[in-house]
Every structure is written in structure tokens, then in C-alpha cells.
Amino acid sequence: MKVLFLYSFPLVLLFTACSGTRSTTSLPVNPYEYTIQKKVTGTNGAVVSAHPLASEIGVAIMKQGGNAIDAAIATQLALAVVYPGAGNIGGGGFTVIRLANGSNITIDYREKAPATAHRDMYLDKSGNAQTELSQNGHLAAGVPGTIAGLFDCMKYARLPFKKLIQPAIDLAEKGFVLTASEAKNLNGNKDEFIKYNTVTPVFVKPGGWKAGDTLVQQDLANTLKRIRDNGAKGFYEGETARLIVEEMKRANGIISYDDLKNYEAKEREPVVFGYKTYKIITMPLPSSGGILLPQMMYMIEDQPVKQYGFQSAQAVQLMTEIERRAYADRAKYLGDADFYKVPVKKLTSKAYALERMKDYNAQTAGSSQTTQAGVITESEETTHFNVYDKNGNAVSVTTTLNGSYGSKTVVGGAGFLLNNEMDDFSIKPGVPNMYGAIGADANAIAPGKRMLSSMTPTIVLKDNKPFLIAGTPGGTTITTSVFQTLVNIMEFELSTEDAVNKPKFHHQWLPDEIFVEAEFPQAVRQQLKQMGYKVTQRSSIGRTEVIRINANGVIEAVADNRGDDAAASY
Ligand code: GLY
Numbered sequence: 001m002k003v004l005f006l007y008s009f010p011l012v013l014l015f016t017a018c019s020g021t022r023s024t025t026s027l028p029v030n031p032y033e034y035t036i037q038k039k040v041t042g043t044n045g046a047v048v049s050a051h052p053l054a055s056e057i058g059v060a061i062m063k064q065g066g067n068a069i070d071a072a073i074a075t076q077l078a079l080a081v082v083y084p085g086a087g088n089i090g091g092g093g094f095t096v097i098r099l100a101n102g103s104n105i106t107i108d109y110r111e112k113a114p115a116t117a118h119r120d121m122y123l124d125k126s127g128n129a130q131t132e133l134s135q136n137g138h139l140a141a142g143v144p145g146t147i148a149g150l151f152d153c154m155k156y157a158r159l160p161f162k163k164l165i166q167p168a169i170d171l172a173e174k175g176f177v178l179t180a181s182e183a184k185n186l187n188g189n190k191d192e193f194i195k196y197n198t199v200t201p202v203f204v205k206p207g208g209w210k211a212g213d214t215l216v217q218q219d220l221a222n223t224l225k226r227i228r229d230n231g232a233k234g235f236y237e238g239e240t241a242r243l244i245v246e247e248m249k250r251a252n253g254i255i256s257y258d259d260l261k262n263y264e265a266k267e268r269e270p271v272v273f274g275y276k277t278y279k280i281i282t283m284p285l286p287s288s289g290g291i292l293l294p295q296m297m298y299m300i301e302d303q304p305v306k307q308y309g310f311q312s313a314q315a316v317q318l319m320t321e322i323e324r325r326a327y328a329d330r331a332k333y334l335g336d337a338d339f340y341k342v343p344v345k346k347l348t349s350k351a352y353a354l355e356r357m358k359d360y361n362a363q364t365a366g367s368s369q370t371t372q373a374g375v376i377t378e379s380e381e382t383t384h385f386n387v388y389d390k391n392g393n394a395v396s397v398t399t400t401l402n403g404s405y406g407s408k409t410v411v412g413g414a415g416f417l418l419n420n421e422m423d424d425f426s427i428k429p430g431v432p433n434m435y436g437a438i439g440a441d442a443n444a445i446a447p448g449k450r451m452l453s454s455m456t457p458t459i460v461l462k463d464n465k466p467f468l469i470a471g472t473p474g475g476t477t478i479t480t481s482v483f484q485t486l487v488n489i490m491e492f493e494l495s496t497e498d499a500v501n502k503p504k505f506h507h508q509w510l511p512d513e514i515f516v517e518a519e520f521p522q523a524v525r526q527q528l529k530q531m532g533y534k535v536t537q538r539s540s541i542g543r544t545e546v547i548r549i550n551a552n553g554v555i556e557a558v559a560d561n562r563g564d565d566a567a568a569s570y
Contacts, residue, residue, distance in 0.1 A: 031171055032177050044555075051078070052564070057078045062390075066164070069387075070164055072385070076397060080146075091406060091419040092419065095397045097156060108266045109265040110286050116254050122445075129428040131427070131433075174216070176214065197412070203410070223243075240411075305319070310502075368509045382398060384398045385545060388547045426439025426452075436476070437454075476506075489548070503518070516537055
């Protein structure tokens with residue numbers, strides 16, 4: 001479906017009247033009139049992301065001679081402006097790259113616990129977990145990693161950083177029109193933006209936002225200019241660092257100058273594993289996806305899931321039991337491997353996966369030890385995008401503030417939201433985080449440690465060449481959605497659109513329930529209930545983006561229907 005936002009005429013007039021000599025000519029897109037394209041094809045390159053302006057900017061960078069890595073950097077910076085709910089410079093993420101020369105690269109720019117963070121920092125005197133503090137406001141923020149991650153990516157880029165960041169600066173300075181859903185989201189968070197800020201952020205508009213309004217972010221533009229002019233130091237040192245530390249001091253925050261100066265992105269050893277004739281590349285720890293995805297793919301590999309049929313009760317039951325087993329291991333064993341000895345080799349071996357499936361009983365619901373039931377909330381704002389270029393470079397990026405608009409705290413004078421990623425640690429063994437996930441020692445808070453993530457940016461190779469680039473936001477549902485999307489295409493042979501848009505389901509061990517989207521077939525729900533499962537309908541699951549590279553060279557980019565997500569190509 002193509003949705004056209006025809007807000008340009010009055011807004012361009014208003015913009016011209018307000019901004020005098022400014023023009024949008026330096027921008028490769030018109031931020032006052034844009035279309036949302038859900039599926040595109042091309043032969044030179046494609047980008048699919050949570051926002052049409054960001055996708056278009058990525059393609060424009062490739063047209064100007066950039067490769068997929070240049071496009072990914074520009075797309076991520078643009079998302080930090082046009083998609084404030086999750087696009088970010090105040091958060092972190094993971095990037096998986098497959099270069100045309102055959103090398104695989106994974107870059108970890110996950111947030112870190114500040115140096116004065118400690119294991120029990122979110123417990124009150126009686127030892128009760130105070131999730132309000134780990135989820136909202138200054139104390140919820142980990143040390144941001146995004147800018148360090150982008151500069152690490154620059155090793156593989158072609159164009160100067162100044163060129164890649166300029167579209168984001170222009171979008172922040174000149175403004176862009178809001179979609180209906182972004183206006184609704186900003187309005188829905190107004191009270192929290194007021195509550196968790198010491199300086200009222202630009203996201204609060206008296207009378208509320210409506211579709212077609214222009215959002216200008218001058219403070220953010222100034223921060224981006226400091227990064228343009230001073231590199232990573234423009235964020236981690238100097239004026240931006242001062243603004244962050246001052247913001248911390250005005251409330252209960254603990255991020256210090258040293259925390260910022262010492263932050264480093266890390267290139268990690270990619271997780272690469274075989275599935276039938278495919279090779280799958282994904283992110284290692286602190287992404288739980290690098291453990292859970294191979295586990296789940298290995299558990300399903302020898303099962304006759306294709307025969308069962310897409311979304312048959314048999315197939316859903318099998319996949320649910322696979323998800324249950326993988327997530328039980330997540331809760332017990334997974335955390336930042338720099339701090340905790342995680343039995344990675346064993347957890348990701350096929351032999352172990354098969355062992356785990358020995359007690360699988362078709363037609364009968366399994367059972368989780370329900371020591372603690374969690375609640376899955378609707379707030380799962382992370383964002384994913386994919387890029388592919390004509391030379392065969394593929395990039396898969398998932399980046400996050402954690403919850404929608406992160407901690408809801410904007411750095412006064414710097415114009416960007418801080419993450420609430422500290423909640424992704426296990427703040428107390430057995431206490432569910434905002435996604436209902438529980439954890440243990442492996443994911444306890446420690447200074448400088450990275451909190452466990454579900455983000456699973458993934459690239460699938462066929463005949464050793466990129467075939468699928470995939471990922472999604474969605475908190476703990478991320479890995480199950482990536483798993484289902486791959487199985488949908490590689491086993492059920494669904495079209496890319498169906499693989500992305502057909503209803504998804506999710507089981508994460510605890511709570512012991514299958515969560516399904518509203519469109520999930522009623523008949524299958526009934527059959528699952530008869531097998532003994534608790535089936536619970538919930539809000540939508542993820543916003544999956546896929547680029548598929550077909551054997552004839554046609555690049556197909558598909559954006560999820562669940563949001564404003566859009567694909568662009570040339
Ligand atoms: N904050 C969501 C994740 O990293 O999994």
C-alpha cells in the first residue's frame with residue numbers, strides 16, 4: 001500500500017514564513033511531503049527502516065557513491081531525528097555487516113552500566129525492586145554507545161562522515177512533518193516528558209501534535225553539528241558531555257565525564273552457523289539472539305515443520321516448545337560474556353539443541369517452572385533497518401533506547417533522549433523486567449557491564465552470497481520474530497511480504513503463555529488450548545524489516561505493515 005502524506009503546501013508556506021532564508025535544497029528528500037512504500041524492488045540498492053525519510057536518505061547516499069555502510073550510518077543518524085521513539089544517539093545497538101569481499105563483521109555499541117552502578121542499585125531498603133527507577137528518568141540510563149558504534153562503522157565506509165550526518169542535521173534544523181502515529185505517540189507520552197525532565201523538551205506541544213505538524217529540533221541539530229565537527233569527541237567530550245553530566249546532576253543520574261570518555265564500541269566475533277544449505281550470520285553476546293537463534297534453528301532443522309504447514313497448530317506448537325527451551329536458557333545463563341562465563345559453545349551446539357528437544361511431546365503442552373510470572377507491556381521500542389548495495393555489501397542494524405522514548409529524559413540543551421537500558425539488566429533475580437523477562441547472576445548489574453539484549457540483526461547467505469537481511473524491534477519478542485521470519489521464508493516458502501506481515505506468536509518460557517497477535521487464526525488458538533496451552537492475545541509483535549536478494553539480482557525490500565516503516569530502492 002502506498003500512503004501519500006500531502007501536507008506540503010501549507011507547511012512549506014509556514015516553514016518559509018518562519019525560517020526566512022533556510023531551504024531544503026541540501027536534503028535529498030522533501031521532509032514536508034513523503035510517501036510510505038511498503039515494498040520496493042531495485043537492482044542497485046535498497047534500504048528498509050522505520051521511517052520513509054530515513055530510508056530515502058540511505059538510498060540517496062548510495063546514489064552519491066556511498067556503499068551500504070555509508071547508507072546505514074546516514075540512515076541511523078536520520079532515524080535519530082525523525083523517529084525519536086527509538087532512533088537515537090542516546091542509546092545503543094548492534095550492527096552486522098557482510099562485506100562483498102566475504103568478511104563478516106559485528107559491531108557492539110550496547111550501552112554500559114556507569115562506573116558507580118552496582119548490583120542492588122534499584123532495590124529499596126527492604127530489598128524490593130524499584131522498577132520505576134530502572135525504567136524511567138535519569139537513573140535508568142546506561143552510557144550511550146550509538147555514536148561510538150557509528151565511528152567504528154566508518155572503517156568500512158567510503159564517504160566522509162560530514163556528508164553522512166548532514167541530512168540528519170538538516171532534518172533536525174529545518175524540521176519534518178509528523179505522521180499521524182508519531183503525533184499520537186508524542187501526545188501519549190506528554191505527561192511523562194514533563195515528569196522526567198528538568199528542561200521541558202521540544203516533544204511537548206501545548207494543545208498537542210497532529211499529523212502534518214512540523215517538528216524542529218534545534219538543540220539536537222547543534223549536538224549533531226558538534227559530532228560532525230569533532231567526531232566521537234563531539235558527543236563523549238566537550239559541550240555535549242557537559243550537557244549530559246549537568247543533566248545527570250539536576251536529578252538522580254550517575255553518568256559521569258569518565259563514563260562518557262571511556263565508552264568504547266567493540267568489534268565482536270560474529271556468530272556464523274549453518275542451517276540446511278544456508279549460512280546465517282548474527283550478533284554474539286551481549287545479544288541473546290546470537291545464542292537463541294542458532295539454538296532455535298538447530299532445534300527445528302530436523303523437524304518436519306514444512307509438512308505441518310504454515311501456522312498449523314502442529315507447527316505453532318513445535319515452534320512454541322522450541323522457544324520455551326531457548327528462553328529458559330536465556331534467563332539462567334546469558335549476560336555480558338566480558339563479565340560472566342557463559343557456556344556459549346555448549347549452548348550453541350547442535351548436539352545440545354537436539355538433547356533439549358528429547359522431551360518434546362507433539363500435541364501436548366509443555367510446562368515452565370512458574371516461579372515468577374511476568375507481564376509483557378506494549379512498550380517495546382527498538383528499531384531495525386537493513387541496507388544492501390549494488391556491490392553486494394549487506395548491513396543489518398538494530399538500535400534502541402529500550403522502551404518507547406527510552407527513559408523519557410531529554411538532555412537539556414542537547415535535544416536527545418537518553419535510553420532506559422539499565423532495565424535490561426536483571427535488577428533482582430526473578431523480578432521481571434519491562435518485557436516480563438527474568439534473569440539471574442549472569443545478567444546482574446556491574447560497573448562497565450553491558451546489559452543483555454534481545455536484538456538480533458541477521459544476514460542469511462545462500463550459495464555464500466547475501467540472500468536475506470532481517471531484524472525487528474520488540475523486546476524479548478525480537479528473537480522469536482526473527483526465528484519465525486526465517487522459518488516462514490526458508491521452510492514455508494512464504495513471500496517476503498507474508499513472512500513479514502502474517503501474524504506472529506511468542507513464547508518466552510516465563511510467563512508460560514503463548515502470546516498471539518489479534519489476527520492470529522481463532523481455529524489454531526482453539527487447537528492449542530485443547531493441547532493445554534494458555535493463549536493470550538496481545539498488541540502487535542515487532543516491526544520486521546526484510547531485504548531479499550533474488551537469484552536474478554532483483555533486490556526486494558519489504559517494510560512491516562505494523563508501523564510507518566518504509567522501503568526505498570533504486
Ligand atoms: N532493549 C531491548 C533489547 O536490547 O533487547
